[in-house]
Amino acid sequence: MKTRLRPPGFVTSAMIFAYAFLYGPIISLVFYSFNESKLVTVWGGFSVKWYSELFKNEGLLNAALQSLKIAGLSATLAVIVGTLASVALTRFGAFSGRNLMQGILTAPLVMPEVLLGLSMLLLFVSMEQVINWPQTRGWLTISIAHVTFSIAYVVVVVQSRLKSVDRSLEEAALDLGARPWKVFFVITLPLIAPALLAGWLLAFTLSLDDLVIASFTSGPGATTLPMLVFSSVRLGVNPQINALATILILLVFAGIVVAGRVIRANKD
Template sequence: MKRYSLSNLILVLGLFFIYLPMVILVIYSFNESRLVTVWGGWSVKWYVGLLDNTQLMGAVMRSLEVAFYTAIAAVALGTMAAFVLTRIPRFRGRTMFGGLVTAPLVMPEVITGLSLLLLFVAMAQLVGWPAQRGLVTIWIAHTTFCSAYVAVVVMARLRELDLSIEEAAMDLGARPWKVFFLITVPMIAPSLAAGGMLSFALSLDDLVLASFVSGPGATTLPMEIFSAVRLGVKPEINAVASLILLVVSIATFIAWYMTRRADRRRQKAMQEAMEDATLDVAGPSGRPTMLPPPAHS
């Protein structure tokens, strides 16, 4: 009989504690009753009603748009910062630059949001931009916040790379920018994808920064849900949250499947290469080939 240890029990309870609220959320998204705490039977009318809720769907589209552009900008800026910190070990101000890059990781979002708000107000008074806060200011704030996460992820990958491959390419005449795009970027592609997905999720989930730097007509999904929950949870919110869980689950499954498929291909290629190397050493008969003795003059 298999015995369960205390660690397995804690793991099961932890997973149960994390995923049980999500299951309850999905179940109540099919509730017939408008009251969330009262079960009135199964129905999909709240999913159909999302098509008529232009305010909520507009917030969803704005959040997806900001998250998409934030992921692109954060990956670009974070990768450049990580490359500077790993490939240029010594330069004046390196410690300060590294601290500025990683500061958003430990800085409370309230302070970051307030600082950005004061910055945008001062810039509007000095140069006239931004004239009003909106999606652009939210995008700038989210990019500032997410670039730190991308930099940390990419730095961890860059420190593990073998520099001899890049040095060999430069010895053969390749320019540094060509080495970066054709050799370095493909090798750090998994970390770039991870940083992009992390930035997308953080931007889609952010409420504090968006509350400080948003303006009229720039309400994101977390802001819309937070303002609606203050008056009571609506069934449409459960439906939107369930759809987001579905999309995230599908994206996670696709990423896992593609990663597993790539690992299998790599293992198969390594196995075939080892078999070919064995055949080259053993010869066609399967026995080790013997070199002929040197001819005596």
């Protein structure tokens, strides 16, 4: 009866359509980044001139550096806080406030960005009035905001890993008298390392990609890459943005291939 489980014609054609739908726009974006003509949709011959212009665009490079800094910082913090939360939720059994904790860690996953952005800006403004900090809004306030919504994603990834790892090693170590902290660092941490890496990469990309929350929580001095891209594409298509998009897509591709290798190597 195996044959019954093979995808029938309808499902196969629906899948082909869906993958074309997912990848068509991305492929067209990459294709037109090599277009000589400034009119993005008219083919004027092969050229890499938009790439060289991109690397001469100082404002864009500064914004990219700013974004990388924020993404690195917020991903690292989100993994630390998110891992603590995941350990509490999977290893501590029932404790008071567990349901509330699970709730506030799930809500940011679906909360519209305009809500997160506005409410967090109002927090920073009120904090400045009450405790005189933060005096300027910029990379630090954006990073705090990014940590807050990234934690939720880190928890999803790390929690599911913590649930699935074999507990007998932890139990054995505890039976032999090891302290819980030692058990965590020597046994649990190496077992969940691939999930920590995946969570970090996820938080990093989410931060690098965020426009709305950064726009709300940023100050006059700080412009991130998505903010710059947004103000440019608002005016219509721009081949430099196509070139930038192509580079980002290549980086993501490379990142996923490397992460896949690392995870597979860890499994063996």
